[in-house]
Amino acid sequence: MSKSKAQKKALAALNFDLFQLENITPIAPATIDTKIRQHQQQVPVSSPKRIEVSNSRLPSIAELQQMYNRFNWQYFGGKLPAVHIEYSSRMLCAGSCNPREKLIRMGKKYHQIFPSDIEDTLKHEMIHLIHFNHDANFRREARRVGTSVRARSHPSLRRPPKYLYHCKSCGAEYPRQKRLRMASCGKCSRGRKFDLQFKLRLKKS
Ligand SMILES: [Zn+2]
Ligand SMILES: [Zn+2]
Structure with missing residues (x-):
């Protein structure tokens, strides 16, 4: 059984090569499938307001805020609070969220390697405003919103x-x-x- 190039790339990005007891629930295949589809289709254009993410340039903070507002209405009925969004150049993972401080940080290094993951990361961190851990509630939301369940990081960025x-x-x-x-x-x-x-x-x- 050989994996396609897109699949291998997707799997590598997922950092998902072993199974832990807590993950027995069958979320893993779905997540990987989503990821593979994204890599193969290069994400369909769904809205005219969609911001194009290019290799050379990451979205500005203003564009990330627009994206946040769009997802907030699209998926959360506009119920999520206003947050501060910033890039972190030190962070090695894709993103982080501090619900108490209403702060979402996007990993700059990660998205310079995987610029097309920006929307996925933002949606993932938005769910963390409501669900702190990657528990069953989080996973349900992730499926609904169509984002990865696991926090991602790239092997080349790891300590x-x-x-x-x-x-x-x-x-x-x-x-x-x-x-x-x-x-x-x-x-x-x-x-x-x-x-x-x-x-x-x-x-x-
Ligand atoms: Zn083995
Ligand atoms: Zn997470």
Whole structure:
């Protein structure tokens, strides 16, 4: 079973190569499918007010605010509060949201590599204004709004890993920042869920 170039690219962007116990709910395939579709179709033009995102230039803060207002009406009935939006040049992930401060930060480095993810990131962070964690409520909203469930970051932007896990069965290595408790190999686990038989082992920390 060979993956297309678009699929591989989409999977790489997802940082979604292993399965953890908490993710048993079948959201993963849907998320990856959405991501692959986005990469293949280059996102359909849905509104005349749509801001074109080009490689050379990221949207201005004013344009991000317009985008925010449009999504607020389109998906949330205009109920989300006014927020402050800014770019962060230090942040390595796609975006972050502080609901208490009503602040959404967009990762500059990430979007310089994946400029077409801007809308996806903004929608994801907008849901965080209502749902702090990636819980069932968050995932339901993400499906409804059509955005990725997982916070994304790009491998080339990550800090050197603190832990190195590996799969005894296939030898795949999983460098991670955080300790993994119950995680199994994404290549070996059956049915896209945690599989004790292929539990990842700590190689070094
Ligand atoms: Zn998130
Ligand atoms: Zn494996």
